[in-house]
Amino acid sequence: MSEIPAKATESEDPSDGARAGAAGDSAVAGATGGAMGDAVPQPRGDARTEPTNTPWGDAPSGPSDDARSRTAGASTGDPTDAGTDIGADMHRATAKSPGGPRGAAPVESPVEPSGEPMGDAMWQSSPPGSIYDYIKVASFSIGADGLVDQWSLRAEQLFGISPERALGMDPIEAFFEPDQRERGQRKMAEILDGREWTGVVPFRMPAAEDGEPGAEGLAEVYVMPTTTEDGERAAVCIVVDVRTLRSIETDLAASQAIFGQSPFGFLLIDTDLRVRRANKRFASVFGGNVESHRGRTVHDYLPRSEADRVAATLRRVLETGDSITDMHVTGFIPGSDDRRHWSINLYRVHSGTGRPIGIAWLGTDITSRRAAAREAAAARRNLALLNEAGARIGNSLDLETTARELLDVVVPGFCDLATVDLYQGLLAGDETPRALADGSAELRRVAFASAVSDAPFIGGPAPVAVGAVHHYPFNSPCADALRTARPQRVPAEDGGLIQSTLAVPMVAHDTVVGLAQFSRTKGSEPFGDRDRALAVELAARAAVCIDNARLYRREHERALILQRSLLPPGDPEASGLDIACRYLPGNAATEVGGDWFDVIELPGHRTALVVGDVMGRGLRAAVAMGELRTAVRTLALLDLEPAEVLSALDEIARGLGTPGGVQQATRAARQPRDADLSEVYLATCVYAVYDSVTRRCTFANAGHLPPVLVEPGESALMLDVPPGMPLGVGGEPFEEVEVELPEGALLALYTDGLVESRDHPLDEGLQAFVGALTDPSRPLEDVCDHVLNTLDTHHGEDDIALLMARVQGLPADSVGDWTLPREPRSVGRAREYARTQLTAWGLEPLVDTAELLVSELVTNALRYGEGEIRLRLLLDRTLVCEVWDAGLVQPRRRRARDTDEGGRGLQLVGLLSASWGSRRTPRGKTVWFELPLPDGGTPLTDPAEALLSLF
Numbered sequence: 001m002s003e004i005p006a007k008a009t010e011s012e013d014p015s016d017g018a019r020a021g022a023a024g025d026s027a028v029a030g031a032t033g034g035a036m037g038d039a040v041p042q043p044r045g046d047a048r049t050e051p052t053n054t055p056w057g058d059a060p061s062g063p064s065d066d067a068r069s070r071t072a073g074a075s076t077g078d079p080t081d082a083g084t085d086i087g088a089d090m091h092r093a094t095a096k097s098p099g100g101p102r103g104a105a106p107v108e109s110p111v112e113p114s115g116e117p118m119g120d121a122m123w124q125s126s127p128p129g130s131i132y133d134y135i136k137v138a139s140f141s142i143g144a145d146g147l148v149d150q151w152s153l154r155a156e157q158l159f160g161i162s163p164e165r166a167l168g169m170d171p172i173e174a175f176f177e178p179d180q181r182e183r184g185q186r187k188m189a190e191i192l193d194g195r196e197w198t199g200v201v202p203f204r205m206p207a208a209e210d211g212e213p214g215a216e217g218l219a220e221v222y223v224m225p226t227t228t229e230d231g232e233r234a235a236v237c238i239v240v241d242v243r244t245l246r247s248i249e250t251d252l253a254a255s256q257a258i259f260g261q262s263p264f265g266f267l268l269i270d271t272d273l274r275v276r277r278a279n280k281r282f283a284s285v286f287g288g289n290v291e292s293h294r295g296r297t298v299h300d301y302l303p304r305s306e307a308d309r310v311a312a313t314l315r316r317v318l319e320t321g322d323s324i325t326d327m328h329v330t331g332f333i334p335g336s337d338d339r340r341h342w343s344i345n346l347y348r349v350h351s352g353t354g355r356p357i358g359i360a361w362l363g364t365d366i367t368s369r370r371a372a373a374r375e376a377a378a379a380r381r382n383l384a385l386l387n388e389a390g391a392r393i394g395n396s397l398d399l400e401t402t403a404r405e406l407l408d409v410v411v412p413g414f415c416d417l418a419t420v421d422l423y424q425g426l427l428a429g430d431e432t433p434r435a436l437a438d439g440s441a442e443l444r445r446v447a448f449a450s451a452v453s454d455a456p457f458i459g460g461p462a463p464v465a466v467g468a469v470h471h472y473p474f475n476s477p478c479a480d481a482l483r484t485a486r487p488q489r490v491p492a493e494d495g496g497l498i499q500s501t502l503a504v505p506m507v508a509h510d511t512v513v514g515l516a517q518f519s520r521t522k523g524s525e526p527f528g529d530r531d532r533a534l535a536v537e538l539a540a541r542a543a544v545c546i547d548n549a550r551l552y553r554r555e556h557e558r559a560l561i562l563q564r565s566l567l568p569p570g571d572p573e574a575s576g577l578d579i580a581c582r583y584l585p586g587n588a589a590t591e592v593g594g595d596w597f598d599v600i601e602l603p604g605h606r607t608a609l610v611v612g613d614v615m616g617r618g619l620r621a622a623v624a625m626g627e628l629r630t631a632v633r634t635l636a637l638l639d640l641e642p643a644e645v646l647s648a649l650d651e652i653a654r655g656l657g658t659p660g661g662v663q664q665a666t667r668a669a670r671q672p673r674d675a676d677l678s679e680v681y682l683a684t685c686v687y688a689v690y691d692s693v694t695r696r697c698t699f700a701n702a703g704h705l706p707p708v709l710v711e712p713g714e715s716a717l718m719l720d721v722p723p724g725m726p727l728g729v730g731g732e733p734f735e736e737v738e739v740e741l742p743e744g745a746l747l748a749l750y751t752d753g754l755v756e757s758r759d760h761p762l763d764e765g766l767q768a769f770v771g772a773l774t775d776p777s778r779p780l781e782d783v784c785d786h787v788l789n790t791l792d793t794h795h796g797e798d799d800i801a802l803l804m805a806r807v808q809g810l811p812a813d814s815v816g817d818w819t820l821p822r823e824p825r826s827v828g829r830a831r832e833y834a835r836t837q838l839t840a841w842g843l844e845p846l847v848d849t850a851e852l853l854v855s856e857l858v859t860n861a862l863r864y865g866e867g868e869i870r871l872r873l874l875l876d877r878t879l880v881c882e883v884w885d886a887g888l889v890q891p892r893r894r895r896a897r898d899t900d901e902g903g904r905g906l907q908l909v910g911l912l913s914a915s916w917g918s919r920r921t922p923r924g925k926t927v928w929f930e931l932p933l934p935d936g937g938t939p940l941t942d943p944a945e946a947l948l949s950l951f
Contacts, residue, residue, distance in 0.1 A: 135248065136241040144232035146170060146188050158241060159205060171237075175203040191223050192233045198222045200242060218242040265342075267361035268349070273297055273314050276358060285365075287334045302331040314346065317359055323347040328366070341370045382534045385413055389538055394545030397552040399427065403447035406516065406542040412451035414534070415518040417498070420447040420506075420542075422514035424469050426550055440479060443514065444469050452497070452521055478503045478515055485512055487536055489527070500526040504535045506543035513543050513550070572599035574607035575876045576692025578806040580780030582788060584753075585799055594621035594683070595751045595799035596629050600636045603917055603928050604882055605692045605810060605874050608636045611704065611749040611803050612685035615726075624656055624681050628727070632687070639919035642687045642700035643734040646727070649685065650702065653728035656681040682728040686721070686749055690741070693874065695809040697747070698738045702727050705755070708770060709739070710746040716773040718766070741807045746776040746783070749805075753798030760792060780804050814841075816873035822862060830858045830871050834881070837873050845934045846879060849912050856905040857883040857927050860891060867924065878914065879931040886924035 138155035140148055151166040159166075159175075172184040191197055204216050222238040258279075259266055265282035267275055278293040286293070286301060298314070299307040310329060317324055324346040333340055345362045393405045403420040411418050421443035445464045464470050472478040477488040481503040490501035501519040505512050516539045520527065527535075572579040579599055594614025602608055610632050614625045631652050635645045684704040690697040699707065699719065703726035710716040722735040741747065748769075755765030772790040776783065784804055816837040820826035831851045838847050854871065860883075861869045867886030874880040893906040909916050909929050916929035 135244050138239045140166070140171075140237055140239075141226070142171065142188075142192075142235045142237065144192065144228060144234055146172075146185075146192065149234075155239070158239065161205075175205075177202075177204065191225060191235050194225045194233055196224055220245070265361075265363035267293075267363075269314065269359040269361055271318060271356065271358060273311060273318075273359075282363070285333055302329065306331055310344075314359055317346045317348055318356060321348045321356070329363075339367075340365065341367045378530065381413070382530065385409065385534065386537060388413075389541055393542050394548070397549045399546055399549045399553060400446050402542065402545045402549050404449075405545075406538065407447050407449035410518060410538060411449040414531075414538075416451045416521045416524060417517075417519040418447075418449050419445060419464075419517045420514060421464075421470075421517075422446050422506075422546065423512075426513055440471055440474055442469050442471050446514075472515075478517070481505045482512055482515055487532055490517070497521050499524070502527050502532060502535050504539040506539045506546065508540075508543035508547035511547070513547055516542070572803075573877075574599055574601065574609075574690070574692075574805070575605035576695070576808050576810050577607055577690060578780055578808055580784050580804045582784050582802040583800070584788070594625035595753060595801040596625050597749065597801045597803040598629060598632060599803070600633055602636060602689065603639060603880070603915075603919060603930070604926070605876050605880055607690045607692070608632075609688045609690065609747075609749060609803060609805060610685065611751060611801055612683055612727075613704070613751045613753075613799075613801075614681070614683040616681075624653075624683065627656060628653065628683055628685070632685075639917070641736065642689055642698050643736045645687050646685065646700050646702045646724070646734040650725075650727045650730050650734075653681050653683055654730050656728070680728060682726045684726050688747075688749070690805070690807075692808075692810040692876070693815055694740075695743065695807060696738055696740050698736050700724070700734045700736050702734060703729075705750065705752060705766070708748040708750075708773065709741070710748075710773050710776040711742050712744045712776070716746075716770045716776075718770065743807060743809055744777075745807045746773065746780075747805045747807065748773065749803040751799065751801040753800040754787075754791060754802055756798075757792060765791070776806075780806055810874065810876060814875040816871075818871045820858065820869040820871060822867070822869060824862065826862065826869060827855055827858050830854050830869075833871060834873065838879075841875055843875075843879065843934065846931055850879070850881060850931060853909050853912055853929055853931075854881055854883070856909055857881070857929070860905060860927070861885040861887075864889060864891070865924070878933060880928060881931075882926050882928040884921065884924065884926050888920075888924060890918050890920075890925060891927055 136154070136158050138158040139152045140155045141150035143149040148166050148169050148171060151161075151163040155166070156162055161169075172181050172188055176184045187197065198221065200218060200220050202216065202218050218241075220240045220242050222240075224236045224238075226234045226236055228234050259277065260280060262279055262281060265285060266279040267282060268277040270276045275293050275296045278290055280290060283290050283293060297307075298310045301307070302310060306329060310327075313324060313327065316322070324344070327344045327346065329342045329344050330339060331342075332338070343364045343366045347360050348356050349358050349360050351357050389406070389409045392409055394402060395405065396402060399422065403422070406420060407418045424442040424444045427444055427446075445466050445468050448466050472482070477490045481488040482505055485505045485507050487502055487504045490503050492498050492500065498519045499522040501517060504516045504518065506514040506516055516535075518527070518535050572581060581597055581599075583595070583597070594612075594616060596610075596612050596614075598608075598610040600608040600610065610629075612625070612628060612632075614621045614628065616624075628649060631649060632645065635648050640648070683702075685702045686699065686704040686707060687702075688697050688699045688707070699721045701721045702724050704723065706718040706721055706723070708716055709719050719737070719739060721737045724734045725732045750769070752762070755769050756762045757765070760768075768791055769787065772787045773783070775786075778786070784802060787802065788800075816833065818830075818833050820830060831854055834850050834854045835847050838844070838850055843850075858869060858871065865885030865887035870882075870884035872882040872884070874882070891906060893910065895907070906916075912931075913929035914932050916927075918925055918927045
């Protein structure tokens with residue numbers, strides 16, 4: 001056995017550092033392998049004497065009373081010396097010894113200074129997480145004969161010897177090498193003589209029962225003399241495995257390196273979610289020294305909302321044990337207003353017994369990495385934006401649509417607000433608008449898009465409405481961009497919503513066609529150089545498409561001048577109908593034909609659909625077509641039934657070309673003479689009246705081709721409408737047919753040029769037309785194009801007129817219908833009904849006017865009408881009010897004299913309403929008036945001013 005200095009001689013003993021580390025850095029060890037609660041028992045102060053020249057380098061001490069008192073304290077189970085666990089182990093081991101303990105003195109219960117026994121707390125086991133969970137501490141006692149008389153369970157675990165085998169064994173003979181046994185016997189004698197001793201001793205395990213030699217080890221031994229109950233001297237030995245201590249020392253060193261040398265912020269957070277320990281890196285970021293952070297919480301470092309989120313995560317980690325990897329946290333550091341980003345890793349740490357004692361926090365600053373990621377994402381986003389622009393911009397040869405396509409691409413992906421202004425002169429067809437060179441020419445705002453609000457320029461100049469014509473001041477950045485054809489930055493208005501704006505000229509074929517502005521609001525990232533280059537590229541692509549659309553529009557308008565002269569002005573619109581129409585004139589060889597169509601709005605949200613064909617060609621047929629078309633519109637305003645309209649048209653057609661008109665034509669027809677057929681004007685016509693409230697349509701036909709109806713989910717069919725005689729023949733009445741049209745049904749009216757030609761008989765053309773209507777759910781414009789492309793419509797032998805309407809009935813919640821008794825109280829009730837219904841529709845600005853006019857019409861119905869009174873309100877593109885009664889006398893407007901007390905009711909209706917009138921019904925009459933909606937662009941008439949204008 002080699003000579004190893006005793007612990008009391010020098011401090012370089014390997015176990016010193018381990019004990020010091022265990023005492024000072026137990027919390028750090030908890031971060032790597034679990035926290036350690038108590039330090040390793042330290043040697044008594046009186047044992048640290050000068051070293052002697054004994055072979056073992058021990059530190060003997062005399063059996064002083066002070067030493068005995070300390071030894072007795074250790075044997076009585078003082079928790080600071082691990083007496084609780086040791087005493088328990090020794091008690092269990094003694095129970096296995098035959099005959100009981102050999103000479104062991106009875107252990108006295110600890111008492112308070114007052115003499116009262118101490119509480120049970122003195123006998124509690126060391127709490128989980130103490131140092132004894134990590135180091136291997138064992139105890140055994142030696143009797144007066146120098147043999148083992150008590151053997152603890154931990155001694156059995158450390159040395160691998162059972163109590164039955166250990167009791168009565170000589171420890172010197174069992175554990176020491178033969179050449180060291182003599183010295184060991186001398187040391188044992190000194191110990192039994194009452195001297196304490198501590199030191200590091202090499203030992204060898206006793207051979208196993210099968211003869212296999214035992215393993216070698218190194219133990220720190222603390223021997224305390226005791227006295228048996230018979231007064232004989234004995235000893236208690238406490239043994240610590242030095243290898244375990246060195247392992248703890250290594251772990252502590254590693255833990256200290258993590259905290260002291262780690263480039264990342266490291267925190268140890270206890271179960272109360274407070275900082276138990278922080279490393280220097282963390283303290284250097286958040287200020288102060290390491291100790292100043294002890295006891296803080298995440299709310300001391302992060303904004304409240306972010307701290308609440310992190311605290312909830314810490315609690316979840318502590319409860320579940322699930323680690324968190326790469327959790328992103330945002331906050332600020334002291335002395336800086338820049339937002340910082342950290343990546344946090346969290347994991348729960350445990351004691352040696354597995355009890356959770358806290359959370360380890362490892363943080364890395366990823367602010368620069370986030371910035372680099374944003375740059376890369378911005379580059380990818382810009383490429384994707386250019387790709388999207390190439391796919392979406394320029395799909396339509398329409399200026400406004402192309403401008404909107406540009407804004408659809410950039411808002412909100414590139415900016416929050418955007419506008420497109422085009423030179424007014426270019427839109428009007430001028431090749432070189434005046435003042436184009438200096439950037440002060442007039443521009444029209446053709447598109448605007450916003451991702452934030454409808455009124456984005458708060459605190460700045462008044463916004464320019466879409467469609468408005470304006471110009472920029474000469475010294476403004478926008479005018480400079482138009483002059484130089486280079487993008488400019490527009491300064492933000494103080495207190496406004498905008499923080500960054502780019503004014504980018506739209507250049508196509510070296511010509512500036514307009515200006516695009518891209519704006520970002522406060523809170524968004526300002527425009528950079530990369531954004532500026534992207535904006536120029538987007539504006540250039542859109543400019544080329546807009547210039548192409550401008551050239552196409554110019555040529556298209558020139559080609560449509562002649563065609564528009566033969567069509568109704570404007571796009572046909574109707575209440576409860578979606579309208580699409582086509583007119584293809586014949587070629588130059590066939591001259592101009594007499595085909596026409598018309599869509600006429602009638603009172604009560606009803607619509608008249610007309611398609612006609614004057615027989616013949618040339619100027620004569622065109623003039624006849626114009627006269628008949630004008631007559632139809634005039635008769636429609638009289639609100640006649642369809643059969644009555646055709647009867648009146650028949651008389652007009654017979655009078656065309658006759659100097660005396662219709663009456664002269666009638667008298668001439670009665671005289672027996674040969675008719676000059678060349679002077680006879682014949683025409684076919686179909687006239688239909690559609691009611692959007694009931695979705696019923698009444699047809700009358702004068703020798704025309706039958707209408708075609710396509711119901712949803714059904715095949716197309718030709719309606720069985722009696723054709724009647726052509727207009728101009730006369731002598732035969734016309735029949736009416738009423739058909740209820742389902743929602744979504746498609747109605748088609750057409751002329752014979754669509755279905756008849758020299759190569760295709762009429763029957764084949766009708767079947768082909770019916771077969772072409774296979775998908776009525778498509779947009780009407782597409783259906784029209786499909787029909788014209790499917791049928792042979794390019795022969796140019798005759799004009800082609802096609803009118804298609806899809807049924808879209810008025811919703812039930814857009815109709816208010818009430819029946820009123822003939823009594824004076826009905827006037828007030830009618831006003832109340834009107835007020836309630838208009839309020840429900842959100843038409844409060846119309847309430848006063850509508851109440852006044854309803855009161856007038858209901859009062860007239862009470863005075864001059866008959867039967868019950870019916871009030872109906874219809875809401876579509878306008879508001880229509882109808883008052884029905886059974887009287888047949890039509891109201892007649894007259895001008896009251898200044899002295900008349902009455903007679904001004906209908907004048908007031910005419911002044912306050914957009915239009916009014918009356919029509920006959922099968923059971924009486926209907927008086928109606930129409931009001932524009934508040935958002936329709938038509939200004940409302942002030943009732944007070946209207947009343948004053950009557951006088």
